[in-house]
Amino acid sequence: MKLRTTLMGAAGVLAMATAAMAERGSDGNVNILYWQAVSIMNPYLSGGTKDIEAASLVIEPLARFDAGGVLVPFLAEDIPTVQNGGVSEDLTTITWKLKPGLVWSDGTAVTSADVVFTWQYCTAEGGGCAQGAKFTGVTNVEAVDELTVRVTFDGPTPYPYGPFVGGQSPVIQAAQFADCLGPRAPECTQANTYPIGTGPFTVTNFVPDDVVTLAANPNYRDPAKPAFATVTFKGGGDALAAGRAVLETGEFDYAWNLQLAPDVIEGMAAAGKGTVVAAFGTNVERIEMNLTNPSPDLPEGERATVKHPHPILTDARVREALSIAINRDIIDEVGYGPAGQPTCNLVPAPALYASDNTACLTQDLDRANALLDEAGWVRGADGIREKDGMRLSLLYQTSTNAVRQDVQALVKADWEAIGVETELRNVSAGVFFGGDPASPDTFQRFYADVQMYTNNFEGNDPQAYLAAYACDKIPSPESGWQGENINRICDPVYEAMIAELAAAREPEVRGEIAKRMNDWLTKDNNIIVPLIYRGRVSAHANTLGGVQLNSFDSELWNIADWYRID
Amino acid sequence: MTDATAPRAVAAAAPPATRARGPWRDVWDQFRTHKGALIAGLFLVAITLFAALGPWLWQIDPNALNVRNKDVRPIYTALWDAGAKVSWSHPLGTDQLGRDLLANLIQGGRISLAVGWAAMALSVVLGTLIGVLAGYFKRLDGPLMRFTDLMLALPLLPLLLVMMLLFRDSLRAAFGPETGIFILIVVVIAVTSWMHMARIVRGDVLALKEREFVLAARSIGTPPRRIITRHILPNVLSPIMVSATLGLASAIITESALSFLGLGFPSDFPTWGKLLFDAVDRMADFPERVIWPGLCISLTVLAVNYIGDGLRDALDPRIRGR
Numbered sequence: 001m002k003l004r005t006t007l008m009g010a011a012g013v014l015a016m017a018t019a020a021m022a023e024r025g026s027d028g029n030v031n032i033l034y035w036q037a038v039s040i041m042n043p044y045l046s047g048g049t050k051d052i053e054a055a056s057l058v059i060e061p062l063a064r065f066d067a068g069g070v071l072v073p074f075l076a077e078d079i080p081t082v083q084n085g086g087v088s089e090d091l092t093t094i095t096w097k098l099k100p101g102l103v104w105s106d107g108t109a110v111t112s113a114d115v116v117f118t119w120q121y122c123t124a125e126g127g128g129c130a131q132g133a134k135f136t137g138v139t140n141v142e143a144v145d146e147l148t149v150r151v152t153f154d155g156p157t158p159y160p161y162g163p164f165v166g167g168q169s170p171v172i173q174a175a176q177f178a179d180c181l182g183p184r185a186p187e188c189t190q191a192n193t194y195p196i197g198t199g200p201f202t203v204t205n206f207v208p209d210d211v212v213t214l215a216a217n218p219n220y221r222d223p224a225k226p227a228f229a230t231v232t233f234k235g236g237g238d239a240l241a242a243g244r245a246v247l248e249t250g251e252f253d254y255a256w257n258l259q260l261a262p263d264v265i266e267g268m269a270a271a272g273k274g275t276v277v278a279a280f281g282t283n284v285e286r287i288e289m290n291l292t293n294p295s296p297d298l299p300e301g302e303r304a305t306v307k308h309p310h311p312i313l314t315d316a317r318v319r320e321a322l323s324i325a326i327n328r329d330i331i332d333e334v335g336y337g338p339a340g341q342p343t344c345n346l347v348p349a350p351a352l353y354a355s356d357n358t359a360c361l362t363q364d365l366d367r368a369n370a371l372l373d374e375a376g377w378v379r380g381a382d383g384i385r386e387k388d389g390m391r392l393s394l395l396y397q398t399s400t401n402a403v404r405q406d407v408q409a410l411v412k413a414d415w416e417a418i419g420v421e422t423e424l425r426n427v428s429a430g431v432f433f434g435g436d437p438a439s440p441d442t443f444q445r446f447y448a449d450v451q452m453y454t455n456n457f458e459g460n461d462p463q464a465y466l467a468a469y470a471c472d473k474i475p476s477p478e479s480g481w482q483g484e485n486i487n488r489i490c491d492p493v494y495e496a497m498i499a500e501l502a503a504a505r506e507p508e509v510r511g512e513i514a515k516r517m518n519d520w521l522t523k524d525n526n527i528i529v530p531l532i533y534r535g536r537v538s539a540h541a542n543t544l545g546g547v548q549l550n551s552f553d554s555e556l557w558n559i560a561d562w563y564r565i566d
Numbered sequence: 567m568t569d570a571t572a573p574r575a576v577a578a579a580a581p582p583a584t585r586a587r588g589p590w591r592d593v594w595d596q597f598r599t600h601k602g603a604l605i606a607g608l609f610l611v612a613i614t615l616f617a618a619l620g621p622w623l624w625q626i627d628p629n630a631l632n633v634r635n636k637d638v639r640p641i642y643t644a645l646w647d648a649g650a651k652v653s654w655s656h657p658l659g660t661d662q663l664g665r666d667l668l669a670n671l672i673q674g675g676r677i678s679l680a681v682g683w684a685a686m687a688l689s690v691v692l693g694t695l696i697g698v699l700a701g702y703f704k705r706l707d708g709p710l711m712r713f714t715d716l717m718l719a720l721p722l723l724p725l726l727l728v729m730m731l732l733f734r735d736s737l738r739a740a741f742g743p744e745t746g747i748f749i750l751i752v753v754v755i756a757v758t759s760w761m762h763m764a765r766i767v768r769g770d771v772l773a774l775k776e777r778e779f780v781l782a783a784r785s786i787g788t789p790p791r792r793i794i795t796r797h798i799l800p801n802v803l804s805p806i807m808v809s810a811t812l813g814l815a816s817a818i819i820t821e822s823a824l825s826f827l828g829l830g831f832p833s834d835f836p837t838w839g840k841l842l843f844d845a846v847d848r849m850a851d852f853p854e855r856v857i858w859p860g861l862c863i864s865l866t867v868l869a870v871n872y873i874g875d876g877l878r879d880a881l882d883p884r885i886r887g888r
Contacts, residue, residue, distance in 0.1 A: 264848060
């Protein structure tokens with residue numbers, strides 16, 4: 001009895017101590033579950049959100065967006081603006097100042113040379129950097145002194161917060177990656193999986209496509225953070241299992257991207273172990289049209305490349321018919337509920353850039369039929385349209401997810417109503433978004449006629465996002481199937497608009513150009529067919545505090561501030 | 567095993583009046599005494615008819631969507647829950663997109679049973695061929711049996727993934743998406759399940775070929791092809807049939823497992839395993855969507871196993887009549 005009282009007293013003192021002063025590593029372990037497993041800790045070599053977000057625990061950019069989409073300095077001392085002199089009057093340079101005294105997790109100092117190196121790393125010849133769009137228009141990055149770095153653009157850049165901002169372009173250590181430039185980048189396994197960083201955690205064990213174990217970074221700049229000593233970053237399974245593990249069984253503290261039907265997630269949340277959080281950013285679930293021919297009859301290396309235009313989808317009338325035949329309200333009701341709303345826009349937010357394009361929201365089968373008739377596709381004996389002996393038949397692929405398969409079924413029903421034969425295929429999310437250049441089933445390869453997934457842009461400026469649809473960003477065998485121009489768009493009209501947006505200074509003008517680009521991609525050409533403006537939905541245990549779901553940057557952007565609620 | 571030929575000799579020697587009583591009649595008589603096998607046989611016939619004739623009796627398109635009519639509960643739910651959303655037009659209810667569960671069960675049964683029968687037939691042919699060749703020809707025995715060991719060591723799922731990757735596009739181009747996948751799955755299941763049968767058949771052939779009647783046939787100059795078809799195959803029929811029934815069961819299970827894992831058929835192509843897979847998300851709220859396809863799979867497999875048991879007894883003349 002006595003011993004017990006003493007122990008309880010000691011525990012009480014301890015509890016008071018933690019309450020009074022947060023201490024690094026005082027809250028033990030936090031279990032994070034991403035149902036797509038992490039395969040690499042280097043965002044420059046992977047377009048996968050899961051890899052970018054896992055890496056955000058270790059390596060950090062100069063500045064991040066907070067949950068409200070506002071820039072906050074991370075490695076930088078402050079945000080450079082024209083007012084404080086950080087951005088030059090002619091808008092061609094931006095000068096960042098690093099926080100003094102920053103050290104990497106191995107104890108060496110962070111200098112401007114590391115920032116310069118990061119730019120060289122991503123733009124090295126033959127590298128196929130996955131975040132190339134972040135560095136569009138950058139002509140030079142130079143170290144002014146130990147802690148100052150200046151980024152020069154090829155023209156006036158009203159939104160200079162692309163390079164080194166947000167989870168997609170963190171600063172990497174020059175010493176560690178020095179031998180990994182260009183084509184050798186993927187070979188540096190040690191550097192790519194155990195990066196030396198400035199973030200709150202460091203990798204202690206990395207099992208590819210399974211689990212990453214991390215420990216608090218002893219050299220983190222805030223001595224009181226992070227509150228957690230270790231992180232177990234588990235990957236794999238599916239959204240349903242992830243939701244259950246947090247909301248129903250409580251095995252995990254945080255689950256990412258719960259793309260589940262509204263009735264399913266409601267049922268889980270009723271168990272009371274965790275909280276579902278949602279935030280609307282710029283995520284849009286869309287159907288993308290392939291402008292190149294993915295036919296398996298073509299030789300490998302020419303299949304789905306610009307050499308062979310798509311036999312059906314290069315006709316804008318067909319694409320428009322496919323878009324307006326879809327009933328987006330039903331898709332929203334069945335698959336998304338409060339976590340989504342029907343949209344026709346690729347850029348759904350912020351308001352300055354969001355177009356008023358709502359034409360696709362009402363399903364119009366008559367007009368869709370008329371368009372297809374006009375394009376010369378006539379109905380055959382079995383109700384499927386034909387032209388010159390070719391059937392109007394499309395292969396429609398997406399990742400394996402119950403909601404996506406339901407949406408596929410709904411879209412298929414709509415398309416068959418206008419005489420379009422639709423073949424469905426679903427690929428495991430790990431493979432689809434895995435980015436493995438050797439796999440034929442990745443979304444970059446796009447060996448299908450249309451495909452559906454969600455994409456978004458970080459921060460509050462869509463310039464890099466819209467600039468992705470340029471000729472030189474088309475994934476091809478030459479680029480190791482890297483590149484963001486998934487649809488293989490190559491049109492001088494659009495290229496001109498990219499240049500125009502990059503040069504525009506006034507926010508209103510930029511908004512107007514961005515809207516035009518959005519409209520060009522969506523309602524004018526229907527190369528991208530937006531379906532649902534999605535919120536990010538994640539769940540955390542009720543015992544996990546400090547979570548601020550961020551839809552503008554990595555969800556784990558503030559993990560240094562997370563703590564355990566007793 | 568020589569006894570197996572005895573009924574035939576008796577039948578041949580009997581007067582013409584009882585000629586109708588062939589060896590299969592004895593098998594049937596014995597089979598009938600196994601009550602479990604008899605019920606199982608009736609069930610298998612019933613479920614096969616249900617799948618085969620179902621689409622004519624229940625004319626709802628299994629893929630027809632009707633979102634306004636989604637999440638209908640089975641009609642029997644009304645017995646204990648008067649407020650449940652039920653409808654006689656959907657006696658087993660509908661799923662989250664309003665697809666009729668009964669129509670899907672019928673369509674799923676067609677695919678699952680077709681995959682099961684086709685894979686079983688293919689694996690019987692393969693297993694028997696390799697078993698007989700290995701057992702009868704001494705020179706082939708070593709290589710073929712080592713090959714069998716090699717195949718036994720191959721894991722099914724990774725093999726299927728690789729085969730999907732390699733052959734999916736070419737099969738799809740040649741036969742269309744559904745038939746292409748069907749052929750692929752049937753071949754994969756067959757190619758990975760013939761080994762046990764080959765081993766059993768080889769063992770029996772090894773014993774049989776030293777028997778006097780085979781020696782006699784050989785001594786009068788019968789070629790090996792004739793000996794195999796006339797003397798060996800009829801005598802190994804019993805183990806082949808028994809393991810074929812078990813093969814049918816395991817093929818249905820494998821197909822369900824593949825569909826359950828989301829591999830295999832496209833998502834709009836219902837099979838029993840696929841229905842289970844789709845239903846897992848809402849298992850707690852709509853247990854019927856798991857129970858019905860689950861029951862179909864379990865009962866079919868159980869029935870097939872019982873039939874195998876009954877056949878084994880019926881085909882073994884030493885048990886017969888007891």
